[in-house]
Amino acid sequence: MSEAEVNRLEQAIDILDALVAFDTESTKSNWPIVRWIENFLHARDIPFVTVPNAEGDKAAIFATIGPLRDGGIVLSGHTDVVPVEGQAWSSDPFKMRRDGARLYGRGTTDMKGFDACALAMVDVWRKQELQHPVHILLSYDEELTCQGPVDTIKRFGKDLPVPRAVIVGEPTLMQVADAHKAIATYLTVVTGHEAHSSMPQAGANAIEVGAMLVVELYRIQAELAAQGVKSPRFDPSFSTISVGTIHGGTARNILARECALHWEFRSLPGVAQGLALRKLEAYAQALALPHLRRYAPHASIETHTEVEIPGLAPDEGSEAERLALRVARSNQTIAVPFATEAGQFQSAGLPAVVFGPGSIAQAHQPDEFIEIAQLAACLDALDRMVRA
DSSP: OOHHHHHHHHHHHHHHHHHHTSOOBTTSOOHHHHHHHHHHHHTTTOOEEEEEOTTSSOEEEEEEESOSSSSOEEEEEEOOBOOOTTOOOSSOTTSOEEETTEEESTTIIIIIHHHHHHHHTHHHHTTSOOSSOEEEEEESOTTTTSOTTHHHHTTBTTTBOOOSEEEEOOOSTTOOEEEEOEEEEEEEEEEOBOOBTTOGGGSBOHHHHHHHHHHHHHHHHHHHHHHSOBOTTSSSSBOEEEEEEEEEOSOTTBOOSEEEEEEEEEEOTTSOTTHHHHHHHHHIIIIIHHHHTSSOTTOEEEEEEEEEEOOBOOOTTOHHHHHHHHHHTOSOOEEESSOOTHHHHHHTTOOEEEOOSSOGGGTTSTTOEEEHHHHHHHHHHHHHHHHO
16 A cells, blocks of 8 residues: 555544444434534535434435536445444444454444545545546435435435436445345234133234234245245345234233234335235235134224335446446446345436445444455545546
8 A cells, every 4th residue: 555545544444433433323313423524524625515304303414525516426325323232242332443454333334434435535535626526425314214315315406416326335345236125114003802811702812813914924925935036146036024023912811902013025126115015915804804803893904114215226337337347346246135225316316336345244243343454445446436
C-alpha cells in the first residue's frame, strides 16, 4: 500500500470506531449517529439533505459529492443494527476492538464497515473534479422493514437528482450480487372461545387451530421444496417459510381464546410474494375455520401483512452490474440468501446490485467482526468505481 492508501484505511477505521459507538439498534432512534454524520459532512462543505421518517424519531441522510445533477452513483448503506441482548460478547459490543487483522463490534460487518469506507472516501473525492456525482445514502430500519431509503427514493427526479446506478454495500466479500429473495412477514391471529378444558364442546381452542395452521405452513414449504420454482443460484434453491414465534393461552386447563403466529415467506425472484399467504388463507377458509367454529360461530382467523420487502431480480447488463463487475475485476455475479434495500431501488426503476465488504456469516453474531483487509478492498473498489 502507498502512504496515501494506508492513511485512507486508518481514517476508515477511525470512522468505523465512531459509528460503532452509537447504539443504533433498530428499535431505537438513530438521530445521534445522523447528527455525527451531519457534522462530518458540514466540516467538509458537502451538501446533504436529511429525510426524517413519519414519526420523526429516525432519519436517512443523502449527501452529494460532485455536481448536483442526474446520472450519478448512489452508495447505499444503513445505520441500524440488530440487538445484542442475550448474546455472549467477549467485550463491549458498542466499543470497537482491534485484534490483529480484525475489528470487533456490533455493525462492523452489517454494515457500518461499508458506511465508514464511503465516508472515508469523501476527502478523496472532494479534491477531484468529478464529472458525475457520487451520492451517499445512509438510512434506517433495514433490519426491520427495509423502508428506510424509500422516502428518499421518492424524491429522485423531484428535488433530488436521479442516479444511474445504485451500489448497496451489504457484506458480499466484495463479490457482485445481482439477486436475492423477497421477504413478506405476517401475523396470523386465531381467536377462539374460552371454556374449561374438560368440555371442548363448550368452546374453541385457538391453540389447536393455530397448530393446524403451523402444520399447513410447513406442508406448503415441503410442496415448494418438491414441486415449486427452484434456482440453483440460491441455497436453499426454493422459496422458504418459517414460523418464528407462537403465543397463546392463559392456563393448561382453559381452552385458549387466542393464538398468534409470527411467520415469514422468502420467495425467489419471479415467485409471487403473496403465494404462501394465499395458500394458507385457502386452507383456513376450507378446513381450519370450519373446525374452529364447530362450537363457537364467532371465532375467527385473521392474517395481517406486516412487511413486504421486494426481492432483487437479475438484470443482466444493467449499469449497476456492469460498473460493479468492472470494479470487482470479475465477469461473474452471485446471488445472496438475505434481503437488502436493493429491491427497493430496483422497484423504483433504478439499476442496483449488492457489493460490499465483510461476510454475512459474521452478521448478527456475538463478537461480530470484519477483516481489515476487507475494508482496504472496499476502499480500493470505491476509488476505482469513481474513476471508472
